[in-house]
Amino acid sequence: MSFSNDVSMDESQQPTIWGLSITFSIIAIVSVLLRFKARRIQGEQLESDDWTILVALILSMGVTVNLLMMTQCGGLGTHTRYDGDGNPLDPGRIVIFGKTTYSLEILVWPAVGMTKTSVLLLYKRIFITPRFRVVTWVGIGVAIAWTIAFTFALMFICHPIAARWNSEIPYTRGNYFALLAVALATDVATDALVLLLPVYKVWQLQMPITRKALVTGIFLLGSLVSIAGIIRTHFLAQVYDVLTEAPKVDVTWVYAPDFYWTIIETNVGVFSACAPTLRPIQELATRKLSSVIRKLSFPNLRSSDPPLDSLSSINKGDNIRLNSMEEGSSFDSKYISFTPEQLRNFLYV
Template sequence: MSSNQTSSWVEGDFDHPNEALQRSVKISLVFSFFMPTVAVALRIWARKLSGCRLFLDDYLILIALLFKYGCSIGVTMLLYNGLGSHMSMVPEKNLIVYFKIGWSNPFLYTTCVAFIKLSILALYKRLFAVKHMIVAVNVMASVVVLWAVSIMVAATLNCIPISSFWDRSIDGRCINTANFNYGMQIPNIISDLIILIMPIKVVIGLPIPKTQKILLSGVFLVGGLTLIFDIVRLWVMIELTKSGPDITYYQAPTAMWTCLEAAVAIVGACLPNFRPLFKFGSGFWTQLRSSRASSKAHLNSATMNNTSSTNSISKPALTSHVSDEGTQGIEVHRYSKYMDCEK
C-alpha cells in the first residue's frame, strides 16, 4: 500500500473503522432497502387499484427484491466483519466471514439483476405482442440467463480449491479479479442498453400523437439511470483492483454502488406500472383509447362512403387498408388493455 494512498484516507482499525467509509455504505443501505421495497409495494397496489391480477413480470420483480435483500444483508454483515478497517487489523475469524460473503456476493447480485431484466422483458412481451418484439424478448431473455449462469460458474470456480478464496492459508489459484469484473459488468451494461431501447420502435409505430409517443418512451427510458449506475460500479470495481491488497479498507465504494445499482434497477422496472396511482395519467390513457376509437370510426365512415358512391376502388385495395388500420388498432387496444386491465 503506497504512502499517497494511505494519506488520502482517514486511518481506521477493527475497533474504530473509518467512519466516513462506513457512513456512505450505511446511507446506501438505507436507500437500497427502502427504495425497491416502496417501488414494488406501489406496483402491487397499482395492480389492486386497477382490479388486476399479478402478472409474470410482477412475480419476477418480487423474486428480484428478495435477492436484493440478500445483497443488502450481505453488505450489512461486511460492515460488522471489517469493511472500513485495515485488513491487518481485522481478526482472522472475521476475515474468513468477510471473504465468504465476498464469495457469495456474485451469486446474489447476478441473480437479482437477472430477475430484474427478465421482469422488464416479460413486461415488454405482455404489452407489445407483435412478432418482432416477441422474438427480441425471447432472444434477450436467453442471453440474460446465459450471462447469469456463466457468471455463477465463474464465481464458483473463482479460486481452486474454492476454500482458498476465504482461507488465505490455503495455497490456491484464482481468476484475475479485473478480468472477472469486466466479464461480469460489461455484458450487464450492454444488455441494459439493449433492453432500454427495445420498446422505442414499437411505441413510435403506435397511431397516437407525437407528444404522447415521447411521453410514453420517456416512461421506459427513465430506467436509463440504471445504466449510469452500471458504468460507475464497473469503474469503482476496477479502481478497487488498483488499490492494493487492503481489500476490507478500500472496498466500501464498491459495496455502496452495488447496493444502489440493483435498487435503482428495481425502481426503474416498476415505474411503467405506476399509472393507476396518478389521476393525471387517466386522461392520457383515455386519449390513447379514444385515438383508437376515432381511427375505427373514421375507417368505417370512409368504407361506407366508398361503397355507396362508387365502385372505382377495387376490393383488394380496400381489404388491405382495413388490415393495416386493424393491425394498428389491435396494437393500441392490447397496450391499453394490459395497462388498464380491461376485462
C-alpha cells in the same frame, strides 16, 4: 490503499453504507408493493413479470443484508489494522469479509438477471406482434444464460473455494478482475439493449410526438441502472489498480465505493422495472389529493352544487369530446395488446 501508519485508522465509510442500504431498500420494497397494489386496483391478476420482479426484490434484499453483515462483522468501510509483519491484527474479521464477498457473487448476478427478465416479460405482455414476441423471448433466454454463466464462473474461479477467505490454503485462480470486468461490461450492454427494445415499437404508434416521447422516457427510466453499472465499473478499475500496485492492501477500505454502487444498482433496477406499472397509484393519489384540497378550500360549496341531471349532461358532452379526440390516435390492435387509451392508462401518459 496499502497499509500505512500515515492514514487515520479511525476513518469510516460505514455510515454511508448504512444510509444507502436503508434508503434504496425502502425505495425498492415500496416500488414492488405499489406495483402489486396497482394490479389490485385494476382488478387484474399478477403476471409473470410481477412474480419475477418479486424474486429480484428478494435477491436485492439479500445483497443489502449481506453487505450490512460485511460492514458490521467484516469491517467493510473501515481500515484493516496490521502488525509489523503485515498480518491482520483481527484475522477473523478478514475471514468474514472474504466469505461475505463470495456470497455477494451468488446474489448480485441473479438479482440483476431477474430484473432484466421481468422487464422483458413486461414488454411481451404489452406488445404482441409475433416478431416482437420472438425478440423478447430471445432476450429472456440471453438474460437467463448471462445470469447463469457469470454467477457460476465467478463462484468457481478460485479452487478450492475456501481459499477466497483463507490465504493459507494453496489454490489456483483465474483472472478474477478480467472476468468481473467482462461481466460488468456485458451487464451495461444488455441493459442498453433491453432499454432500447420497445422504443422502435412506441414510435410506430399513431400518437402525437410529445406523447411518444413521454412513453419512451418512461421505458428509459432503466437507464439509471446502466449509469450505476458504469460508475461501479469505474470504481472496480480503481480497486484493481490499487491491488496490482501494493503488496498489502487495505481491502476493507478500498472495496467500499464499489459496493456502494452494488447496493444502488440492484435496488434502483427493481424501482425502474416497477415505475412504468404505477399509473393506477398515481391516479388514486391525485384523486385523493384533489378531494382533500376541495374539502379544505371550499367547505361550504355543497349547497351550490349543480343538479345531478346537469352533471349527467356535462359528462355526456365530455364523453363525446373524448371520443372524438381518440379518433386521431388509434392504432391497429394486431400489433399491441392494449388500445391507445389502455396503453396510456398502463403508463404515465
